[in-house]
Amino acid sequence: MKKILKKNLQNLFAAISKETDLFLPVLNSAKNAEFKKWTEGTEYSEELNTVRSAKDFFFPQTENICDFKTSGKNIEIIENSELPENFAVFGVRACDLKSFEVLDNVFLSEPVDSFYKTRRENAVIFTMACNRPKETCFCHTFNINAADPKGDVECFEDETYVYLNPLTQKGKDLLNKVTSALEDETEEPVKKIKAEIEERLKNLPLYNLSAESFGSDKTEEFFNRKEWDELSEACLGCGTCTFVCPTCQCYDIKDFNTGHGVKRFRCWDSCMYSDFTKMSAGQPRTHQKERFRQRFMHKLVYYPTNNNGMFSCVGCGRCLKKCPISMNIVKVIKKLGGTANG
Numbered sequence: 382m383k384k385i386l387k388k389n390l391q392n393l394f395a396a397i398s399k400e401t402d403l404f405l406p407v408l409n410s411a412k413n414a415e416f417k418k419w420t421e422g423t424e425y426s427e428e429l430n431t432v433r434s435a436k437d438f439f440f441p442q443t444e445n446i447c448d449f450k451t452s453g454k455n456i457e458i459i460e461n462s463e464l465p466e467n468f469a470v471f472g473v474r475a476c477d478l479k480s481f482e483v484l485d486n487v488f489l490s491e492p493v494d495s496f497y498k499t500r501r502e503n504a505v506i507f508t509m510a511c512n513r514p515k516e517t518c519f520c521h522t523f524n525i526n527a528a529d530p531k532g533d534v535e536c537f538e539d540e541t542y543v544y545l546n547p548l549t550q551k552g553k554d555l556l557n558k559v560t561s562a563l564e565d566e567t568e569e570p571v572k573k574i575k576a577e578i579e580e581r582l583k584n585l586p587l588y589n590l591s592a593e594s595f596g597s598d599k600t601e602e603f604f605n606r607k608e609w610d611e612l613s614e615a616c617l618g619c620g621t622c623t624f625v626c627p628t629c630q631c632y633d634i635k636d637f638n639t640g641h642g643v644k645r646f647r648c649w650d651s652c653m654y655s656d657f658t659k660m661s662a663g664q665p666r667t668h669q670k671e672r673f674r675q676r677f678m679h680k681l682v683y684y685p686t687n688n689n690g691m692f693s694c695v696g697c698g699r700c701l702k703k704c705p706i707s708m709n710i711v712k713v714i715k716k717l718g719g720t721a722n723g
């Protein structure tokens with residue numbers, strides 16, 4: 382276990398930045414936390430949670446995956462994707478770390494997404510335990526422990542110090558390069574921090590929320606529940622919930638003719654949009670209720686069915702904060718209650 386005085390954190394960030402690009406949560410002008418590249422003087426923000434999740438590092442909102450040039454009947458494919466060299470992300474919370482596992486099951490299964498894989502392999506993740514979890518947090522529902530965040534280097538903080546515990550070879554290698562900025566420490570202070578966080582978690586309003594009744598092979602039980610009408614009635618189909626969600630992974634591929642060739646982009650899409658998965662034969666989900674149901678059935682039933690029971694919600698609470706009509710997965714879980722009532 383290593384530690385550094387909080388007032389000296391800039392020294393650690395500078396030392397890491399000499400080795401690799403470093404990103405961390407910072408407050409923007411609207412006082413919202415967002416991940417930014419560290420440069421001298423950039424202040425780390427303890428604010429929970431970043432508005433956009435850490436999934437952007439591996440699955441960016443838009444990316445130019447290749448270009449084409451045509452000449453007569455010939456098509457030349459130009460590979461021009463910009464994949465980052467090694468980089469480090471500091472301050473990733475336990476929920477966002479778990480979201481990487483959800484995304485891995487999608488992007489690293491065959492056929493492997495090579496862009497995603499390269500980014501995952503090139504990243505060193507410094508997590509941070511959540512000293513002040515918010516009322517909207519419910520990671521405990523999905524067996525995530527905000528006091529035990531894991532990652533390549535797991536970090537903890539008290540008023541004076543940040544403690545760093547490397548857990549993987551990648552994490553150890555990077556910390557070994559910046560040891561001059563760090564002091565040795567025993568496990569004791571971190572044990573105390575963990576115990577205090579676990580007590581705070583128990584007092585959160587959503588601590589006892591259970592998703593146990595959902596999960597694999599529950600499609601028939603939940604698909605035709607009459608409550609979907611009421612739950613989805615006010616949904617605007619804005620897609621905000623999907624864009625802030627660390628586990629949503631739908632995308633579309635679009636080609637743009639620049640006049641000098643064609644640029645192919647991959648862009649996030651949303652199952653809440655009316656043209657999502659539209660085919661030449663028509664739109665498979667013609668009403669907002671069907672789109673709304675798709676989002677929550679995917680998180681709570683379809684994804685677990687295909688991934689050994691793992692849910693594709695990590696309880697980060699972002700959709701609770703951002704939905705303009707205050708609809709969210711917690712209301713869906715509570716309303717459907719986990720019991721069939723037809």
Ligand code: SF4
Binds near residue numbers: 622625680693695699
């Ligand atoms: S559904 Fe909501 S609470 Fe769950 S991971 Fe997505 S944004 Fe977070």
Ligand code: SF4
Binds near residue numbers: 618704706
């Ligand atoms: S649930 Fe809320 S955030 Fe999601 S699409 Fe509907 S209105 Fe928008």
